Amino acid sequence: MSTSEIDRQWTTRLRRRALEKLPPEKTLPDSQPSYVSSWIYVFGVTTISALIVVIATGCLLALRGPTWWHASSIGHFVNSLHLWSVEIFFFAMVIHLWGKYFMAAWRGGRAMTWITGMVLFLVSIVTALTGYVSQTNFDSQWISTQAKDAINASGGGAYFNLLNFGQMLMWHIVLLPLVLVFLVAVHVVLVRIKGVVPPFEENAGQQSAGASHE
Amino acid sequence: MSKKNFRPDVDAPEWRGGHTPYDILKEGTIALVVVAILTVLLAVVFGSPDDPAITIKSWSNAAPVDFATTALSELNGTSTTASYGAPYNHTPDTGQALGPLTLEKWIGVRIPIDAANDFVVDPLKTLPYQTALHQGLASWSAASTSTRTKWVANYTKASAGMKFTGGKVVVNATNVGPLPVMITDLTKMARNGALDQALLTGNSFYSPDYTQSLLFISDGSYLGQLAAKDHLLGEQWGVMNETGSYPGSAWLWLYTFFYQIPPYNSSGNGDILVLGTMILLTAGLTLMPFLPGLRSIPRKTRVYRLIWREHYRNQE
């Protein structure tokens, strides 16, 4: 094969593009800018850690099926783990959102990082809703019969039926987790490519050349 | 280098300062261990709620008159489901509107529910042969729509005095056709658990679709009465709450808030109005990078001075 033929291959082009945007030193960095020195910065990784525990406990629940926890005390314990990891997940995510807002973390070409983060928040809420209606208990009955009115009002109820347990469970354990994990990956890759947003400049009138913008 | 127009809320200065060693994998591992330990602690201490589901059987045994009244409302078309409109049935003057948008109606009937037949007549037809019921169903099938309407209306008028005695639903009414045997036998069917099975949606042995059962249950008062005890009703800010004393979905606070204030709390289009408002606000937050004024709030409020105080101190 000639070099130019290799150069034109999809594989070669993708590899080069990926390494250019995200070289190993950026993917797995060994240093960070010295302005990253506040506890507010731990809430992103805490959110991801909570998501890992949510998924792991969800997998444990899947081992014995969606009515296990009513009759088994171990099942009930795993159910409790799943509930509290979700509470920690949202807790950390909201504090992460507050921190990123007050840092105006969208600056310097980071709008997509902000947007993917917001979409993640929304998808998480929908995932939580499908989870609530998959509990196979009184809470599921109440939430599904009430929330259906809001979803019906938008026309979505014709296709997304909260009262259809089978559909809701599969959205909760298959479709939405895949979307979540994909979006988290995009969000984290964007942070690695762009770096953590620098502080606001305090000296008024100082213009920075070479700053990236929308 | 060219001087570009630097917008402090959009652009970021280039970092020419120092870097410090950073172990990303170690940080991730510590975070994971801390979260896992915290999760276990919370689960061990507080557990989780699991109030058992109600069934049509438990409902009709606890509140047989409420059940029978609900069955009647399915027949006379006054139940929430029977008069819902899309996506369940074609009922005139239904469907929420957001200005000119009537999305619910446009999408149409996709989950067809014929309350009278699906919830009452068809389940009764699945029962094993009993003379009175068989004759009652036969006369129901043979009757004209106007006759059925007359029977149901007469029964409904007298149903305010409905009693449940000796295992029978008792209503003092005349010219009501087979209504008494239909309502009594449906109540009997509910109380011994057969109606739960008969209402499972779908034509298969395996049905994970509880649309019919849940719609029927929520047409009655029993489910709502249990929910009210747990502060789960809309006007109790129920969307945010959980059964017992457990924390609920605190992140839904703003969504719940709108349901409490005018015009949302009194409008027939309340759901779509709240949804529309929340979609707008969420879009605003999502597109914050592009909204002048709103995107300047972080710089103007100077909370960042706390976050980056060490950096600013080193610069001075």
Added chain:
Amino acid sequence: MGPLLYAALLPLNHPGHYIHWHFIEISVANTIVIGLMLLTFVAALVLPFPGRRRRKENQ
């Protein structure tokens, strides 16, 4: 039902307590969660972050 191998130490299955303020009605549990979130946010902003000397050396 299997053997009771686990039961929570302080299960929260009793009826909840609610705070009423004008038209606002919020559970004590949710109030605690939201309060903790605000406290944690402020604490994260205010508490000193370790490694200051190391960062100064790397300036």
